[in-house]
Amino acid sequence: MTIRAILFDHDGTLVDSEPVHFQMWQQILERRGIRLNEEMYKACYAGKPTDANAVDMVERFHLSGSHEELVSEKSTATQQRLKSTAFSLRPGVKEVLHYLYQRGVALGVVTGAGRNGVDATLRDNALHALFSTVVSGDDVDASKPAPDVYLLAMKRLGLAASQCLAIEDTEHGVKAATGAGISCIAIPNDMTFQHDFSKATAIINGFDDLLVWLNV
Structure with missing residues (x-):
C-alpha cells in the first residue's frame, strides 16, 4: 500500500452523529415555531457546518434572530451531550x-x-x-x-x-x-x-x- x-x-x-444533530436542530427550530422534517434536513443540512446551517435557516425560515444565536444554541446542546457521552x-x-x-x-x-x-x-x-x-x-x-x-x-x-x-x-x-x-x-x-x-x-x-x- x-x-x-x-x-x-x-x-x-x-x-x-447525524441523527443526533438532526434532533438538536429540530428542537432549536421548534422553539421558534418551525418544524424541520427529516427529508428537508437530509436535503439541506446534513453534513454541513453549524454556521452554514444557521445562516441558511435564518434566511429560509425568515427568523427574526441572528444566525449567531442559532449557532450558540446548537453549540451548547452539543457540548451538553458530549459531557455525558460521545x-x-x-x-x-x-x-x-x-x-x-x-x-x-x-x-x-x-x-x-x-x-x-x-x-x-x-x-x-x-x-x-x-x-x-x-x-x-x-x-x-x-x-x-x-x-x-x-x-x-x-x-x-x-x-x-x-x-x-x-x-x-x-x-x-x-x-x-x-x-x-x-x-x-x-x-x-x-x-x-x-x-x-x-x-x-x-x-x-x-x-x-x-x-x-x-x-x-
Missing part, C-alpha cells in the same frame, strides 16, 4: 483504525466542525494514541467545503496530497478533500446517501469495504 496517511472526517464518518462509532471503525495503525499508516481526523466532538470520541473510545494529527474547523478560517482543513493536516504531517487518502460521508467533505488534491473515498450514511459524490474516487458501503478497497 503506497498511501502513507488516511485522513478521516468525524461527524457521520467515524461516528453516527457519539457512537460507526460499525467497524475501531477495528479498521487499529488494523491500519498496526500496519504503520498515519491516521488523522480532519473535521469541519469544532474540536470538542472529536475529543469526546477519542476519549470515550481510547483512540487518542492512534492518531498523528487532529484538525478541526477551530484551526482554520474557512471550514469545509474549503480545502483549508486538509491543507493544514498535510502540512502538519509533512506529506503531499498524493501520499494521503481522505474518507468522507458528505458532498461538502469530498469537495474539501479533492480541493486539496487528495483522493477521497465516500462512505455515505443514511442522512447523506443522496449527496453528489461524483468527485469521489469510490463510494463504498462501510468500513469493512474500506480494507477491501485498500487491498490490505
Whole structure:
C-alpha cells in the first residue's frame, strides 16, 4: 500500500452523529415555531457546518434572530451531550483504525466542525494514541467545503496530497478533500446517501469495504 496517511472526517464518518444533530436542530427550530422534517434536513443540512446551517435557516425560515444565536444554541446542546457521552462509532471503525495503525499508516481526523466532538470520541473510545494529527474547523478560517482543513493536516504531517487518502460521508467533505488534491473515498450514511459524490474516487458501503478497497 503506497498511501502513507488516511485522513478521516468525524461527524457521520467515524461516528453516527447525524441523527443526533438532526434532533438538536429540530428542537432549536421548534422553539421558534418551525418544524424541520427529516427529508428537508437530509436535503439541506446534513453534513454541513453549524454556521452554514444557521445562516441558511435564518434566511429560509425568515427568523427574526441572528444566525449567531442559532449557532450558540446548537453549540451548547452539543457540548451538553458530549459531557455525558460521545457519539457512537460507526460499525467497524475501531477495528479498521487499529488494523491500519498496526500496519504503520498515519491516521488523522480532519473535521469541519469544532474540536470538542472529536475529543469526546477519542476519549470515550481510547483512540487518542492512534492518531498523528487532529484538525478541526477551530484551526482554520474557512471550514469545509474549503480545502483549508486538509491543507493544514498535510502540512502538519509533512506529506503531499498524493501520499494521503481522505474518507468522507458528505458532498461538502469530498469537495474539501479533492480541493486539496487528495483522493477521497465516500462512505455515505443514511442522512447523506443522496449527496453528489461524483468527485469521489469510490463510494463504498462501510468500513469493512474500506480494507477491501485498500487491498490490505
